Amino acid sequence: MQTAKLSNGIELAYEIHGDRDHPVVFPILSITDNITDWPPGLYAPLVEDGFCVVRHELRDSGFSTKFDDFGPADLAAAQASLQAGTLPDSPYTLHEVAEDCHLLMALGIDRACIVGYSYGGAVAQLLALRAPARIAGLMCLQGSNYDPSLPPRQPSVNAAMTNATRECATTEQAIETIAALRLAANGSIHRMDEAEARQSAETSVGRMYCPNGTGRMVLSRMATPAFADQTSAIECPTLVLHADEDPIFSVEHGEDIARRLPNASLRVLEGVGHNHPVSLQPTIASAIRDFADETLRER
Template sequence: MATAQLGHVEIAYEVDGPPDGEPLLLVMGLGTQLVAWPTDFVAALVERGFRVIRHDNRDIGLSSFTESPPPSRAAVVRSFLRPGTGGADYLLADMAEDARALLDHLDVATAHVVGASMGGMIAQQLTVDHPERVRSLTSIMSTTGSRRHGRVHPSLLPSMALSLTQGHPSDEEEAVRLGVEGWRRIAGPLFDEEEMTTMVRAAVRRSVSPIGTVRQLLAILESPDRTERLASVQVPTLVVHGLADRLVAPSGGIATARAVPGSRLLMFPDMGHDLPRARRDEIAEAIARNAARAVSPARP
């Protein structure tokens, strides 16, 4: 584990794979730490020749936390009902700048960028803001920011509201139990409770910040629709989505693929808002194939 001071934000990160491998940046989702990337998935990417970079987004894990007063419930409700009310401390564009600055810190000129859920939104934002830094783009279980697509299933709203307003349990076992149950609600039929328990326990022992998750949610809600700007993307793009995803409806993935010219859409009937073990190698191979379509960066 290492940290990088990037302006006023400190970002924790890990790097796996050969120093001469093609850089590949993995960006995780809302309230989710870098340990949520399955180890076998990271290994599958390393085996395919990538130098894999993972990081904790700001306000989560071992990265730094925003010092301003926590958002109120009223601010969250306003952003849900009327996006653009200014309740966010930062936007997805700022989180994309964190990713760009991390690449600078690691002396990486260009990278393949893979994002899951909110991480897919950040990856899209990085690609449209800094196209010269992205070799290829993979957006997993994500959406464009359009309110018409990728909507949360209504059955999830009560539990989401509860998880965002309740405090963090002081007891580790209770925190792990609640975390696993949260993932169970959004996962598909291939949910692996034992593996998820191990991951959640590792995350709980690293750091937990419900307030950080709320700040990140506000960043999503307050950020503009990326659909029009995604039309300018010229790098090879892969969109992956599960047909059983209830957190980000499959329409989010379809809208993303339609927005990016020449993109490829890969959808799984047995995948929800998760990366099921049975599909990881196939997804890693699809990422590698998409990356292989990229033009190699010019040598100095």
């Protein structure tokens, strides 16, 4: 693992896989995630095919800069503010998270294929608006533009999502919390069983567990002014890869992204939820590889 200090003072932890002179794929991950949550099954096939993959940890996650001085996010108060028509206070918004993707410049990378997963999908759209010259292609994976008219997450995942923002007394409790979130995000065909969910959680928690950071990342989304109407200005080639059984961002979220972006196509994965079980990883890696090949490599 390495760290880079950006011009805005934020330090981001990252790892580079493959030759830095090769075309770059840049995943942007979600809340609760650190780089272990983008496992070898999602990046090793790309490296084998001649791509460079840069995994990194967003602010307030992993070994990147934390905003602990702000304290834990009061998400109930934030929701009350929104209902009253006021954006809640937050140490940052999605716009600042997108600005952190200046990590590309810090690493001397001129252009990349951006793959934004979940929360990272919204960050990726804002990055494409801020720095279009650096985006060869945009892939939104199980993501959203957070348009308020879109369906909310399913009640079945609410408890697991809330628990992921709370401190745990022991490492075992943290593992159980993340494993429960993995299981709650399952689809009907590609799904984690309890053993796979626990192994994934052990790996993630073993690196770093940051529930307060997760809460602040949720808050950052709530504090971001609506931006979906701006995304029609994103002109780069875009692939929206969504899941038909996603309990957090229903398929309407993916459809809305694809409808708004002029050069977007939509592919819907059947029997898939909001996680990446081992059985699904080859499909996602192949989709990323094909899209990156189209957008990054000269013909």
